[in-house]
Amino acid sequence: MPKRQQRIIMAKMGLDSHDNGLRIVSKWLADSGYEVIYAGVYNSAERILQMTIEEGADAIGLSFLGGEHLHYTGKLLEMLRTHDLGHVKFFAGGIIPPADVVALKDMGVDAVFTPGAQRREILSVIGKCLGVSEDSVHEK
Amino acid sequence: MAEIPKIEFNHSEGEQLPHFHSISGIEYKRIYSREDWDKQLPDAGEYPFTRGIHKDMYRGRLWTRRQQSGFGSPEESNELLKFLLKVGQTGINIDSDIAGKLGLDPDYPLAQADVGLQGTSMCTNEDMAVLFRDIPLDRISSTLIFPPPSSVVMMGQYFLTAKAQGIPLEDLIGTMMNCPFTQLVGPTFQANTAFFPIDLALKIGLDLIEYLIPVTPKWNVLNVNSRNIRESGVDAIQEAAFSLALGADYVDRLCKRGLPVDSFARRIGFFSAVHLDLFEEVAKFRAMRRIWARLLKERFGAQDDKSMWFRCAVQTSSLTLTAQEPMNNIVRAAIQTLTAILSGVQSVHTTSYDEAYCLPTEATQKLAIRTQQIIAYETGVTKIADPLGGAYLVETMTDELEERIWEMMKDIEKRGGFIECFKAGWVENELNKARYKLAEQMESAELPIVGMNFFKDDGAAAEIDIFKQAPDMQARRIEYTINYKKNRDQKPVSRALKNLCDRVKNHADKDLVAPMLEAVEARATLQEVCDAMREATDFSIPR
Structure with missing residues (x-):
């Protein structure tokens, strides 16, 4: 039986609405066969949690620019754990200083992508995390 | 890793650019001459101000x-x-x-x-x-x-x-x-x-x-x-x-x-x-x-x-x-x-x-x-x-x-x-x-960016000082706002906000600046002024 299509929520949190990266990576994921649930900008942690439950998402991808990454990542990861959703994979990307990349990974973020990350790298890391080989994703 | 077309050094041919068009896709010619442009220009400071809006x-x-x-x-x-x-x-x-x-x-x-x-x-x-x-x-x-x-x-x-x-x-x-x-x-x-x-x-x-x-x-x-x-x-x-x-x-x-x-x-x-x-x-x-x-x-x-x-x-x-x-x-x-x-x-x-x-x-x-x-x-x-x-x-x-x-x-x-x-x-x-x-x-590196998709140096980590906010800045601002709203004379604020809300509800075609300024003078905060108008239009915002 083929595995169900992997579902990934893509969002920005809080008030920052610089969504170039969010739009581009969402398209890359959709083009390579993921089911992207595009949550857009201005999300709260509560909203993304609810969406994760309702949509049965396999992963969450958050894009940051303004320095709010530690706050929202910490909050959402904690909420996921209290709702027994610790298995949901968690990716972050955007303008994130080097020290905070380490901090995010220590919190439990599966991968962090910073400016200049290339499509193949992003797709391959996410594919590995979700247990899909890149080829099977490309085949849809 | 991605297949990035690198500039190949061919010493017999020299280093070459990947293409000759502009970022907007206009093809640059080898050279420009009078055949391309042979017109008169107005002075700087003269209509249509091609050369600048000021004479000097x-x-x-x-x-x-x-x-x-x-x-x-x-x-x-x-x-x-x-x-x-x-x-x-x-x-x-x-x-x-x-x-x-x-x-x-x-x-x-x-x-x-x-x-x-x-x-x-x-x-x-x-x-x-x-x-x-x-x-x-x-x-x-x-x-x-x-x-x-x-x-x-x-x-x-x-x-x-x-x-x-x-x-x-x-x-x-x-x-x-x-x-x-x-x-x-x-x-x-x-x-x-x-x-x-x-x-x-x-x-x-x-x-x-x-x-x-x-x-x-x-x-x-x-x-x-x-x-x-x-x-x-x-x-x-x-x-x-x-x-x-x-x-x-x-x-x-x-x-x-x-x-x-x-x-x-x-x-x-x-x-x-x-x-x-x-x-x-x-x-x-x-x-x-x-x-x-x-x-x-x-x-x-x-x-x-x-x-x-x-x-x-x-x-x-x-x-x-x-x-x-x-x-x-x-x-x-x-x-x-x-x-x-x-x-x-x-x-x-x-x-x-x-x-x-x-x-x-x-x-x-x-x-x-x-x-x-x-x-x-x-x-x-x-x-x-x-x-x-x-x-x-x-x-x-x-x-x-x-x-x-x-x-x-x-x-x-x-x-x-x-x-x-x-x-x-x-x-x-x-x-x-x-x-x-x-x-x-x-x-694809059609847009060459040095250090990113051209001449990428994988080994080098960036050394850079990171701007840091004061750790309690946000908490202080939130507390300040709450206290500000608590410690002012509420009556003129409520009156001005109600007036603004009514104006938007009933006379939105008329000037809204004056009632907004009145609310500001009465010490309403930014969001209170905006909320009065959101309320008047039943507009709900992300929570």
């Missing part, structure tokens, strides 16, 4: 060094402003945090984690007074980056600060940007419509312009931020066409209100991006000056030269900055700053090299100002008005860009104008197409 350009007066700045609390930002003025900044450009632009107070739950991060946290009359402490509002011009309805609240607070400094309103110098489409990002649709009804925001912006024209004769009432348009990934032609079409929409609406075009047009400005394709950018600014002048004169019947001036502030592009080898960004910003000066712009923000990581530090902001000072005082390019004028390439490119921009503007016009295009989702579509295309060009 920088010989008469240098451009304003105006770095967008602000972070954390008004106290901290006031210190930063004074530092920047001390090292040679000559104008102020206040960027509030996002809550301030969206009409939210620091204590609003969805705003709390963003307080003070991307600009100054501002919501009360006191905040404005503190931000401009020791800064005379009649001697230093300030640009305030707020869309309506925040623009009205902030203007009211600025008036109160002027009053406290003993400065009459007619002496205020500066700009309220006041555009509801371009002050955040894009104009992407969701970002600009989620926190306030867009039609009402536009209406309030126009009300403010009408209000300000007689009371603040030296103040600029509108600025179209074409930089935000460009930074979403569109090319120079789209940037120019979108922003000029939007500018035309505003002029049209103000004329339809019965305002004589010469009463307000001179007080509209633009804020553009400067990218790295040097000659295309120079041509873009020259073409924009020409188009704006012709629009104002031929379509709107302006008589006064000043109404036809395309006055332009710029900020060097952030999109071209790389996180890899961040020091390379110093070179990019310097070239872009030079490009801006060769284009004859009126004020410049040189983007700091650390902005691919964080807000700029004091040291990198100082370097940005020094970059401008070196160009101003050491290179000699400022000693001639329009130094590139008459060059076959520059004039050919100017003509070519002008033609393409007009063509796109006509298309936008056919679709009902830029504002209609925004509301109908056409702009959103264009922006997304442009972003995907740009991402492709970066992936």
Whole structure:
């Protein structure tokens, strides 16, 4: 039986609405066969949690620019754990200083992508995390 | 790893570029000559101002060094402003945090984690007074980056600060940007419509312009931020066409209100991006000056030269900055700053090299100002008005860009104008197409970026000082706002807010600025004023 299509929520949190990266990576994921649930900008942690439950998402991808990454990542990861959703994979990307990349990974973020990350790298890391080989994703 | 086409060193053939077209896709010829361009040019300061809006350009007066700045609390930002003025900044450009632009107070739950991060946290009359402490509002011009309805609240607070400094309103110098489409990002649709009804925001912006024209004769009432348009990934032609079409929409609406075009047009400005394709950018600014002048004169019947001036502030592009080898960004910003000066712009923000990581530090902001000072005082390019004028390439490119921009503007016009295009989702579509295309060009290295997709140095980690906010800044701002609301006389606040709410409910067609200013004077906060109008229109916002 083929595995169900992997579902990934893509969002920005809080008030920052610089969504170039969010739009581009969402398209890359959709083009390579993921089911992207595009949550857009201005999300709260509560909203993304609810969406994760309702949509049965396999992963969450958050894009940051303004320095709010530690706050929202910490909050959402904690909420996921209290709702027994610790298995949901968690990716972050955007303008994130080097020290905070380490901090995010220590919190439990599966991968962090910073400016200049290339499509193949992003797709391959996410594919590995979700247990899909890149080829099977490309085949849809 | 990705397959990146690297420049192959072939010593028999030499190092070669991947292609010869501009960022906007215009093919550069091998050489330009009289066969390409053989016309006469008007003097600088003469219609249609191809060569600059002033006869003497920088010989008469240098451009304003105006770095967008602000972070954390008004106290901290006031210190930063004074530092920047001390090292040679000559104008102020206040960027509030996002809550301030969206009409939210620091204590609003969805705003709390963003307080003070991307600009100054501002919501009360006191905040404005503190931000401009020791800064005379009649001697230093300030640009305030707020869309309506925040623009009205902030203007009211600025008036109160002027009053406290003993400065009459007619002496205020500066700009309220006041555009509801371009002050955040894009104009992407969701970002600009989620926190306030867009039609009402536009209406309030126009009300403010009408209000300000007689009371603040030296103040600029509108600025179209074409930089935000460009930074979403569109090319120079789209940037120019979108922003000029939007500018035309505003002029049209103000004329339809019965305002004589010469009463307000001179007080509209633009804020553009400067990218790295040097000659295309120079041509873009020259073409924009020409188009704006012709629009104002031929379509709107302006008589006064000043109404036809395309006055332009710029900020060097952030999109071209790389996180890899961040020091390379110093070179990019310097070239872009030079490009801006060769284009004859009126004020410049040189983007700091650390902005691919964080807000700029004091040291990198100082370097940005020094970059401008070196160009101003050491290179000699400022000693001639329009130094590139008459060059076959520059004039050919100017003509070519002008033609393409007009063509796109006509298309936008056919679709009902830029504002209609925004509301109908056409702009959103264009922006997304442009972003995907740009991402492709970066992936394929069709757009070479040194250190990123060309000459990438995988081993080198960036060494860079990271700007840090005070750890308790957000908590302090939230607490301050709560206490401010608790400790004031509530009666006049409630009365003014109710009055405003009623006005929007029952007479939204009438001026809304006066009742908003009354609420500000009664010490209502930014969000309280905006909420009164949201309530009146049953508009709910993200939580």
